[in-house]
Amino acid sequence: MSPSSSSPVRSAAAPPGYSERLALPWWLWLAGLAAAALLAAEVWMGAAGVRAWLPFAVLVPAALFGLWRLGRIRIAVRDGELRVDDARLPVRFVADAVPLDTAGRREVLGVGADPLAFVVQRPWIGGAVQVVLDDPADPTPFWVVSSRRPVELAAAILAARDADRDAT
Template identity: 80%
Template sequence: MEEYAERLTVPWWLWLPGLGGAALLAAEIWMGSTGVRAWLPFAVLLPLAVAGLWWVGRIRVRVAGGELYVDDAHLPVRFVADVVPLDVSGRREVLGVGADPLAFVVQRPWIGGAVQVVLDDPADPTPYWVISSRHPTELAAAVLAARDAAAVGGASR
């Protein structure tokens, strides 16, 4: 059962400058030439720009099966001490000058919100995770609910 799922896609308005920049660079390379130089820059750079923008927005965040998944990383929720939803200023503060260098961070600048997942695992030196989210309160609630469900399930065994 999946409690929460989100994909950190690139918004449509960032595709415009990305593709525009690739087209401008292709036009610079073309510069009125004939033959292969007339079409090759467009055939190469525009698909590369599309692939790059898709790749940057591929990150998935989900809570399922008692774990928090962020792209390829996963965290069993039993190690979660607390989850704090962050707005833009809170995210800036957590990732600012006082940030712990051992923290696990998946941050997308075009997404304003984030969550800070404080860990309680003596075997792991990572103090917390900071994960961008368009819906930080829902993500925080899903992680805490999964943690509480895992604690109840673990206590009854």
């Protein structure tokens, strides 16, 4: 059997993937460390002994850890899934993906927001994507995910969905 007569090969190329990390901007790192140092200085208040170094040894690393945790969220579209941190959404359940600017995100998450929506929102990031779901077994109507490049994320989600539909 020749190599060309083996199993058929898909001619459609895989959709381009997408990856983003919702990291903190530099000024939030600076503000967080300044707040931790100020709080440590307030606890210290010129005392001698353990109170001289313990607040700095505890509060500054705790602030660094907290800031790192805030900026660790990753968003990716690959292998037929939208991945937001540890949550995964198969793209076959996506009805639409709508890029939102700051005003659109405020409207979607404002007073009339749906309490069943899945939201990963970071206030220091202006844009977001609303992913409307089409899954009768899931009560979640949509996902709202912060993104610095919402148009690219929405396009990647829709491209992955279309590629998944073409593959089946």
